[in-house]
Amino acid sequence: MFPKATISRFPMYFRVLTEYNHQNIALVSSEEMARKVGVTSSQIRKDLSYFGSLGIRGAGYDVAYLLAKIKEILGMDKKRRLAIIGAGKLGLALAGYTGLKQHGLEVAALFDIDQSKWGTTSGQLTVFPLTALASQKEELGMEIAVLTVPGAVAQTVANMAVQAGFKALWNFAPVRLVVPKNVIVQYEDLVVGILTLSHHLARKFG
Amino acid sequence: MFPKATISRFPMYFRVLTEYNHQNIALVSSEEMARKVGVTSSQIRKDLSYFGSLGIRGAGYDVAYLLAKIKEILGMDKKRRLAIIGAGKLGLALAGYTGLKQHGLEVAALFDIDQSKWGTTSGQLTVFPLTALASQKEELGMEIAVLTVPGAVAQTVANMAVQAGFKALWNFAPVRLVVPKNVIVQYEDLVVGILTLSHHLARKFG
DNA sequence: TAGATTGTTAATCGATTAACAATC
DNA sequence: TAGATTGTTAATCGATTAACAATC
Numbered sequence: 001m002f003p004k005a006t007i008s009r010f011p012m013y014f015r016v017l018t019e020y021n022h023q024n025i026a027l028v029s030s031e032e033m034a035r036k037v038g039v040t041s042s043q044i045r046k047d048l049s050y051f052g053s054l055g056i057r058g059a060g061y062d063v064a065y066l067l068a069k070i071k072e073i074l075g076m077d078k079k080r081r082l083a084i085i086g087a088g089k090l091g092l093a094l095a096g097y098t099g100l101k102q103h104g105l106e107v108a109a110l111f112d113i114d115q116s117k118w119g120t121t122s123g124q125l126t127v128f129p130l131t132a133l134a135s136q137k138e139e140l141g142m143e144i145a146v147l148t149v150p151g152a153v154a155q156t157v158a159n160m161a162v163q164a165g166f167k168a169l170w171n172f173a174p175v176r177l178v179v180p181k182n183v184i185v186q187y188e189d190l191v192v193g194i195l196t197l198s199h200h201l202a203r204k205f206g
Numbered sequence: 207m208f209p210k211a212t213i214s215r216f217p218m219y220f221r222v223l224t225e226y227n228h229q230n231i232a233l234v235s236s237e238e239m240a241r242k243v244g245v246t247s248s249q250i251r252k253d254l255s256y257f258g259s260l261g262i263r264g265a266g267y268d269v270a271y272l273l274a275k276i277k278e279i280l281g282m283d284k285k286r287r288l289a290i291i292g293a294g295k296l297g298l299a300l301a302g303y304t305g306l307k308q309h310g311l312e313v314a315a316l317f318d319i320d321q322s323k324w325g326t327t328s329g330q331l332t333v334f335p336l337t338a339l340a341s342q343k344e345e346l347g348m349e350i351a352v353l354t355v356p357g358a359v360a361q362t363v364a365n366m367a368v369q370a371g372f373k374a375l376w377n378f379a380p381v382r383l384v385v386p387k388n389v390i391v392q393y394e395d396l397v398v399g400i401l402t403l404s405h406h407l408a409r410k411f412g
Numbered sequence: 413t414a415g416a417t418t419g420t421t422a423a424t425c426g427a428t429t430a431a432c433a434a435t436c
Numbered sequence: 437t438a439g440a441t442t443g444t445t446a447a448t449c450g451a452t453t454a455a456c457a458a459t460c
Contacts, residue, residue, distance in 0.1 A: 003427050007405050008398050015380055029441065038382045041441095042429050049443055057442040058436040074401045075408030082400075093299030094396075099380070103397050105404070144403055167411070168403045174221055174305070176244045186403045190300075190394070191309050192214050194288075195280045197350055197374045197392045198311070199213055202281030205373070209451050235417065247417095248453050255419055263418040264460040418459080425452070434443080 002050040009047055010074055011103065012037050017067045029060040076104040083142040083166070085157055086149035087112040087120070087127045090172060094146060095122050108140040130157070134164035147171045158185075208256040215253055216280055217309065218243050223273045235266040282310040289348040289372070291363055292355035293318040293326070293333045296378060300352060301328050314346040336363075340370035353377045364391075 016036045020028055030041040030048075037044070048054050048061075054069055055061045071077050082100070084091045087110045094100070095107045110127045112118070120127045128136055136142070145161040147154055147169060154173035161169055162183055169185045171177060177185050222242045226234050236254075240247040254260045254267075260275055261267040277283050288306070290297045293316045300306070301313045316333045318324070326333045334342055342348070351367040353360055353375060360379035367375055368389055375391045377383060383391050 005427070007402050010405075011395060011397050011401050012380070031441080036382075040429065042431090043427095045441090045443065046428075053443065055442050056436060057434070058440045060441065073405060073408070075404035075406075076401070078408070078412075080404050080407065089299045089302040093295045096295040097396070099397050100400070103401060105400060143407060144400070146400075168407055170400050170403055174218065176242075184403060184406050186399045188396070188399045189217060190303070191217050191305050193392045193394045194306070194311060194350070194352075194376050195217050195282070195309060196213050197376055197390060198281035198286050199216075199279060200281075200390050201286065201349060201374055202279070202284070206284075211451070237417080246453065248455095249451095251417090251419065252452080259419065261418050262460060263458070264416045266417065416460085418457105420457085421455090423452105423454075426450085428447105428449070430447075431445090432443105433445095434441105436439105436441085 002047075006047045006050060007074075009037070009039065009043075010070055013044070013047075014067070014070050014074065014076075014103070017063055017070065020063045021067060026063055027056075027060045028063055028066075030055070032060070071104070074103075079104055079106055080144060081106050081108040081140060081142040082144045082146050082170075083108060083133065083137065083140075083161075084110045084146045084148060085112075085130070085133070085161065086110075086147065087114075087117045087122070088148060091146070091148035092122050094148065095125055105144075107146075108142050109136055111136075130160065133160060137164050137166065142166075144168045144170055147173055149173055151175045208253075212253045212256060213280075215243070215245065215249075216276055219250070219253075220273070220276050220280065220282075220309070223269055223276065226269045227273060232269055233262075233266045234269055234272075236261070238266070277310070280309075285310055285312055286350060287312050287314040287346060287348040288350045288352050288376075289314060289339065289343065289346075289367075290316045290352045290354060291318075291336070291339070291367065292316075292353065293320075293323045293328075294354060297352070297354035298328050300354065301331055311350075313352075314348050315342055317342075336366065339366060343370050343372065348372075350374045350376055353379055355379055357381045 030044040034041040034044050051073055084095055084107055111130050111133055112127050113130045117127045118129055145166040149157050151173045154175045158177045162179055167183055171185055172188050174189055236247040236250040240250050257279055260272055290301055290313055317336050317339055318333050319336045323333045324335055351372040355363050357379045360381045364383045368385055373389055377391055378394050380395055
């Protein structure tokens with residue numbers, strides 16, 4: 001098995017390879033990529049080696065081939081559709097975030113408990129009542145539920161998502177969720193990064 | 207020195223302690239906290255031990271005291287003001303994100319290069335021209351620059367922030383920034399989490 | 413004192429890096 | 437073939453966990 005951190009570096013690899021591809025660069029060495037990404041070349045070779053012998057000894061990595069492989073590893077070869085639950089500021093921002101589309105991820109619909117938000121279109125997206133989650137999941141073929149709701153209701157909403165058949169949750173609420181073990185939860189705590197900065201500032205300047 | 211991961215767990219400790227505090231619970235054991243946070247009690251004791259002998263043997267941790275200590279460690283004892291550069295969807299969402307305020311962080315102003323956005327108030331916040339960065343930094347006492355701009359201009363904007371005197375950057379653009387070594391950059395890549403999920407889905411279901 | 417729980421040490425586990433044989 | 441760079445092994449580094457002496 002490979003380190004968890006390996007997968008977390010793949011999005012960055014994907015981006016620099018996309019760039020090389022646009023520049024019509026056909027081959028790239030681990031050394032060259034390493035410089036661009038900001039890791040060691042050893043790290044890159046090791047990360048890639050977990051998924052097979054993807055390079056050419058003496059030459060480097062075929063950009064197009066490696067790009068295809070990484071897309072496959074990250075599940076980007078198939079379009080993944082997301083349901084955003086919680087049409088607040090964060091939910092709406094994610095709905096319009098171009099970074100998702102650039103990585104083959106598509107927000108298909110939003111859901112909210114607040115009646116006043118129903119039907120509202122953000123871009124060409126519709127906000128549905130939370131009760132429509134299961135039916136719309138089937139209708140729109142959504143696989144991943146994004147939780148952008150207050151912490152106090154996160155567990156309840158997670159239960160509904162699980163009930164609706166979602167096997168993957170991307171949770172922005174700072175709450176540990178209890179879910180059946182065939183359901184994957186990815187936690188996203190936006191506050192960690194900024195408080196890490198705040199900590200460093202406090203250390204250095206007080 | 208302590209593991210980098212130690213600090214990243216502190217925001218979660220802060221939240222559960224805040225909860226205990228609201229419930230008027232005065233003492234809490236590492237075992238109890240561990241259950242709530244979802245880590246081992248050893249981990250909690252170790253994490254805290256890096257910052258002194260914060261507990262009471264045989265009894266546990268004094269909630270109010272530990273809370274104060276953690277606030278201090280995370281630099282939350284002083285209010286930190288943020289400048290959001292890039293008044294797009296993500297920037298506006300962060301400007302209105304209540305999670306920041308709950309952790310003693312205050313967005314003081316937004317900045318954008320796009321003239322049509324200047325003066326626009328989001329909540330009671332103003333969007334300033336990028337050229338006003340240095341003057342407003344002094345005026346409003348901002349310490350942290352939040353970069354919510356496209357990757358293509360992130361380095362240029364980072365340079366401006368450094369020029370304006372910011373010593374800490376919170377960078378949402380998926381680009382490695384080159385900055386003087388007395389400037390701290392915290393990278394926030396929103397795509398990593400969701401692509402990790404996508405990878406797991408691909409593994410399990412194809 | 414007896415019971416409980418911390419703080420810390422040592423062992424374990426996991427991830428990164430250096431080095432180089434394999435090979436294009 | 438000579439030069440280059442991968443893929444992989446072994447060494448190093450770092451983080452977590454288990455266990456228990458210290459002590460409230």
